[in-house]
Amino acid sequence: MNRLAVSFRKEAIYIFFLAPAILLYFTFFILPSLQTFYYSFTNWSDVNPVDVTFVGFKNFAVLLRDEVYLKGITNTFTYAILYMVFVNVCAIPLAVALNQKLVTRSLLRSIFFLPAVFSVLVIGFLWSFLYSTSDFGLINQIVTGLGFEKINFLGNPKIALYAVVFTQVWQFVGYNMVIYLANLQTIPSDYYEAAKMDGATGLQTFRSITLPLLLPAISFCTVMTMINGLKVFDIVFALTGGGPAHATETIISLMITKGINEGFYGQGSAFGIVFMLLVLLLTTVHLRVIKYLENR
Amino acid sequence: MESKRTISLKLLEIGLLVLAAVFIIPVYYLFVTTFKTSEEALLHPLRVPLNFTLENYTSALESMKYFTALKNNVIISVAGVTIVILFSSMAAYVIARRKRKVYGYIFMFFLTGIMVPYQMGLLPLYKLISSLDLINTLTGVILIEACYSLPLAIFLFRNFIDSVPLELEEAAFIDGCGVFRTYWTITFRLLTPVVATVAILTALATWNNFLTPLLFLHSREKGVLLLELYRNVGEFTIDYARLFPMLFLTILPLMLFYLSMQRFIIEGMTAGSVKG
Numbered sequence: 001m002n003r004l005a006v007s008f009r010k011e012a013i014y015i016f017f018l019a020p021a022i023l024l025y026f027t028f029f030i031l032p033s034l035q036t037f038y039y040s041f042t043n044w045s046d047v048n049p050v051d052v053t054f055v056g057f058k059n060f061a062v063l064l065r066d067e068v069y070l071k072g073i074t075n076t077f078t079y080a081i082l083y084m085v086f087v088n089v090c091a092i093p094l095a096v097a098l099n100q101k102l103v104t105r106s107l108l109r110s111i112f113f114l115p116a117v118f119s120v121l122v123i124g125f126l127w128s129f130l131y132s133t134s135d136f137g138l139i140n141q142i143v144t145g146l147g148f149e150k151i152n153f154l155g156n157p158k159i160a161l162y163a164v165v166f167t168q169v170w171q172f173v174g175y176n177m178v179i180y181l182a183n184l185q186t187i188p189s190d191y192y193e194a195a196k197m198d199g200a201t202g203l204q205t206f207r208s209i210t211l212p213l214l215l216p217a218i219s220f221c222t223v224m225t226m227i228n229g230l231k232v233f234d235i236v237f238a239l240t241g242g243g244p245a246h247a248t249e250t251i252i253s254l255m256i257t258k259g260i261n262e263g264f265y266g267q268g269s270a271f272g273i274v275f276m277l278l279v280l281l282l283t284t285v286h287l288r289v290i291k292y293l294e295n296r
Numbered sequence: 297m298e299s300k301r302t303i304s305l306k307l308l309e310i311g312l313l314v315l316a317a318v319f320i321i322p323v324y325y326l327f328v329t330t331f332k333t334s335e336e337a338l339l340h341p342l343r344v345p346l347n348f349t350l351e352n353y354t355s356a357l358e359s360m361k362y363f364t365a366l367k368n369n370v371i372i373s374v375a376g377v378t379i380v381i382l383f384s385s386m387a388a389y390v391i392a393r394r395k396r397k398v399y400g401y402i403f404m405f406f407l408t409g410i411m412v413p414y415q416m417g418l419l420p421l422y423k424l425i426s427s428l429d430l431i432n433t434l435t436g437v438i439l440i441e442a443c444y445s446l447p448l449a450i451f452l453f454r455n456f457i458d459s460v461p462l463e464l465e466e467a468a469f470i471d472g473c474g475v476f477r478t479y480w481t482i483t484f485r486l487l488t489p490v491v492a493t494v495a496i497l498t499a500l501a502t503w504n505n506f507l508t509p510l511l512f513l514h515s516r517e518k519g520v521l522l523l524e525l526y527r528n529v530g531e532f533t534i535d536y537a538r539l540f541p542m543l544f545l546t547i548l549p550l551m552l553f554y555l556s557m558q559r560f561i562i563e564g565m566t567a568g569s570v571k572g
């Protein structure tokens with residue numbers, strides 16, 4: 001007891017250092033997240049705000065039978081995977097190209113990075129004009145100029161989600177490129193000289209030197225693009241609002257429309273839990289794959 | 297052989313410049329359209345404006361309540377950055393310097409915030425903010441957004457403090473300096489690079505966050521730029537000559553920030569990724 005008191009006094013100052021951060025983090029993040037768990041098992045809703053009772057897994061059962069919720073989950077998966085693949089597949093070659101001895105390298109770097117600084121919402125509104133089927137839609141002006149039919153990018157349920165992904169690949173490819181570029185600069189140039197002496201082709205060098213040594217950046221960028229892809233909301237909100245016919249509805253957009261606007265608090269919370277589990281599951285699997293590749 | 301290499305490099309460079317030009321067309325289009333009338337924008341979307349007009353801007357400034365919104369944005373970002381830097385650097389200092397197991401667990405506790413999406417707790421958070429009477433206050437938004445930026449900031453600070461040598465602090469302790477004074481007069485001053493990184497990341501995250509103000513700020517006096525933009529988009533979807541200046545005015549502060557501190561921003565936004 002006495003020893004505990006002494007060690008507490010010694011640690012008091014450190015506890016004082018930690019307290020503000022813990023308090024803030026607990027109040028606005030941990031507490032609401034834990035409450036979400038609790039509410040997901042209750043029938044709390046706008047219609048039933050007072051008489052809140054425990055209903056077991058009923059909310060989860062409702063989710064799994066509701067077409068809109070399921071659509072939201074598959075859309076979010078499709079979106080996150082497409083986003084992750086395209087951003088990284090475009091960013092790596094771009095970074096390799098910019099890693100050459102170019103005169104305008106820093107100019108090119110600034111241009112490709114620029115969109116990443118802007119608010120996603122603004123980018124969304126801008127692209128809704130670019131995609132528009134009205135007379136002023138820039139992309140459709142080009143399409144009809146080339147003699148094709150107008151394409152209804154955001155109104156056609158078959159392509160709307162891809163049109164949404166495209167804007168985000170455009171916005172964040174430069175950001176990821178810069179991360180790859182920083183990683184590329186840590187690769188010693190001797191490796192490339194040795195490969196050249198052995199008569200390796202460009203593609204062989206890329207496959208056996210560049211790609212394996214880029215693994216730290218690849219693991220960071222793929223994990224982060226995946227997580228950010230799963231959290232997608234602003235861009236959908238600005239471009240389509242979840243439509244047409246729920247073709248671009250995502251998990252968070254549903255949590256907001258169903259959970260907050262329509263007042264299904266219990267269901268919304270259950271959806272939040274499903275969301276968290278999906279993110280954790282996908283990230284864990286992803287990290288395992290990366291680890292396997294690193295050990296090979 | 298050498299000249300063949302330089303030629304292919306030149307070709308690569310030209311190719312990349314063309315690609316960059318196409319890549320940046322949306323931003324260029326946004327910029328030039330702001331100076332045009334609707335008719336001119338429709339007929340010559342990509343041409344440099346001929347009847348250069350600033351009228352769009354004056355009406356945009358007014359209908360967005362631009363300077364009120366800008367002021368609110370600045371207050372939220374400055375307060376958010378200050379809170380995050382103070383709280384997270386102090387917490388990270390203890391986590392980095394004290395070797396007790398419990399501090400390791402506290403670190404893990406903070407790291408979950410990087411993986412678990414905060415949007416999960418939005419419903420209870422809304423209830424909490426109402427019960428604290430913080431709905432429609434900047435304070436509420438500042439606290440929420442500072443909280444969201446804490447985990448990454450603590451992670452970056454801890455990694456950096458790990459690499460700061462102990463000797464100076466030990467000398468200060470021997471001279472009878474307390475932990476509090478040692479931290480602020482010695483350690484904190486050595487953290488400048490990571491303070492800059494965290495400040496940039498937090499400033500951009502709070503500035504670009506749309507969901508939190510959308511849910512928690514209702515009156516127009518408390519509006520931020522993105523909210524004002526959103527309100528106006530609903531009204532002016534047809535009259536896009538009036539809308540484009542609003543889009544541009546919303547990103548203008550970020551554009552100026554980027555152009556003036558480009559090197560720091562690029563380094564800051566990518567810091568802690570490969571090294572981490």
